[in-house]
Amino acid sequence: MPAAPYPENEAERQKALEQYNLLDTLPEQAFDDITLLAAHVCQTPIALVSLIDHDRQWFKSKVGIDAEETPRAQAFCAHTILEPANVLVVPDARVDPRFADNPFVTGMPEIRFYAGAPLQTPGGQAVGTLCTVDTKPRGLTPEQIQGLQALSRQVVAQMELRRNVKQLSQTLEKLQRTQASLIQTEKMSALGRFVAGIAHEINNPVSFILGNLPHAQSYTEELLELLHLYQAAYPQPKSPVAVKLDDLDLDYIAEDFFKLLNSIKFGAIRIEKIVKSLRTFSNLHEADIKSVQLREHLDNALDLSLSQLQDSLNPFKIEIIKHYQDLPPLVCNIAELNQVLISLISNAMDALQERVEQTPDESSSSDYQPTLTLTTDQATDETGRDFITLTIEDNGIGIELDKQDKIFDPFYSSKPVGKGTGLGLTSSYEIVVKQHQGKLLLNSTPGQGSRFSIWLPTDLPLPD
Structure with a gap:
């Protein structure tokens, strides 16, 4: 069985397909409706929205079969995308040399008829097909071919709409x-x-x-x-x-x-x-970007937060544990990083206070000791890039699992109404990840505490 050759524009075609982010996604009603219409128009028991990946065809929508994907080498649709402007019609696969010994022809589902309309993007790339399949030899009328082409354009329209909505959301x-x-x-x-x-x-x-x-x-x-x-x-x-x-x-x-x-x-x-x-x-009074020793600023942020706690209506004693390693100077915008440190330490103290205020029959038992642990270290990530790491860990109330994915979203706060603006962690994420090319990671267990890890790259240059 001769496999379909790769199109000359395969690299561009594959890139166009990946931009839609459709592969391996869940079924969607809009695509399923078009596939069902294609089966009705062509009067076939099987219809598919097929996307041609590197080495497979994957079905975004399907009528009449259970398979999720098949090898590209055995795909009729791999032949269809070679001519993006035309509908490929195979009246009887048994007598077509391209498909006569195809395992889907010689075995189940015993394909005989195939008609595929390429899914051609606005850029001219054929990323897949809208195809119909039958187990009996047959043909299509000109009107059916036109209908299949029209429906294929609707599939592309849905793909574009989906991409635009996602881009708009982003x-x-x-x-x-x-x-x-x-x-x-x-x-x-x-x-x-x-x-x-x-x-x-x-x-x-x-x-x-x-x-x-x-x-x-x-x-x-x-x-x-x-x-x-x-x-x-x-x-x-x-x-x-x-x-x-x-x-x-x-x-x-x-x-x-x-x-x-x-x-x-x-x-x-x-x-x-x-x-x-x-x-x-x-x-x-300081320059935006400068070389600093982070330890002093971490301690200053801690002192400010502790002063605020001592002046509160319900002060409580926190055990402070420091694991400081000797660190090289770091090039950063320290004014902005100070915001991050204050925000994370203040959040940790809020979490500790919330656990302290819990009723005795919960976790705030007499032997509970509110503890804040500050750690500085150096690390290398999987790409070989060097970082200075700061970890702020508390044994407070923790963050519920369903809230952890939203914690850095703008205006979202896990605190009670009136106690949080939803800006602190969002700004912290922007400062660490976007402005300093670093990482801000959360690990939290509800009822036991949270750990925020700041990774700051050591290779940011000083401004001229």
């Missing part, structure tokens, strides 16, 4: 992502300007406090020393002084005042640290 999704990214970028830009201004305003009085605390301590020590000298010189003070001394616990005041000064100092240092983290987070 375009809408891209627009949604762009809109979400623009909203988030503008929001973060405004926040950055606000933070920079507030940080400056806070920094001045904090610097004043920290600058004057050593003088306050020195003056206090001198005054206490003077007081002790007075006590030594006048061990029996006059009655008003003696009464006042009885009312005061002078030794306690002297001891506690230094503790008070230390508390003020520690509080001011904490404010100073938060201000530094805020200024690092906003990064308005």
Whole structure:
């Protein structure tokens, strides 16, 4: 049995077929309706929408047979696509040298009659056929041939419609992502300007406090020393002084005042640290793309998130575990990556809080310890490309399985209404995957926790 030769334009034809993304898809009513009409028009028991792949013909739609596909070498349709402008009619396959010893002729389903109209794309590529088959020798009237050609054009129209709808869907999704990214970028830009201004305003009085605390301590020590000298010189003070001394616990005041000064100092240092983290987070004074050490920025994002938690109405203690490896500097837009780190760490803390607030008969038992694990490392993917990886893992509430596929979609949030905008993870995906050519991966088990892994390539160039 001579197999049909490959068309001269086979590479272009195959590329055109792949662009429709139809191979191995589920049945669709629109195609099935056309196939049924083809069987009625040609009055045959079998009709097929056949797509010719590299080494097989695959049936997008079928009437009268159960097969999903057959080898291309045995396909009548492989001959049909050699002449895209014509309908191939085989009145009796037993006497046609191309098909006489074909196993589908000599065996089941014992094909005798075949008529196939090529599915010719707007670009002129024949990607398959609309064909009709009978187990008895026969022919087609001119009207039936015209009807088969008309229906083949309808198949192509459905293919084009399907592709255009998918492209439109992809375009809408891209627009949604762009809109979400623009909203988030503008929001973060405004926040950055606000933070920079507030940080400056806070920094001045904090610097004043920290600058004057050593003088306050020195003056206090001198005054206490003077007081002790007075006590030594006048061990029996006059009655008003003696009464006042009885009312005061002078030794306690002297001891506690230094503790008070230390508390003020520690509080001011904490404010100073938060201000530094805020200024690092906003990064308005820095170039968009620069070489940075990620560890400092990861710790800053953690400090900011912990400060927010401590100031909340229901603070709780989180165990922080760090597995930091020595990393080379990374070229990136650190202002945008800071957004990602803040978003992912804040989401992790929300998940921990939600599990803490669960009722005792669920997972929030007395031995539950909210834990946040931060890991930095290096890795190489299957293409041999080198990455720096950051992993943010929590043992919080986890994400339900039916929500995990949607988690990066614009305006989608797995949080209760009013607690999430649906922009944080979308923007994070845009920043990591689209802008930094990296990967943002999720692994989550409902009720046990989530792990977000950020993969950032090490070969992004510095701008000129």
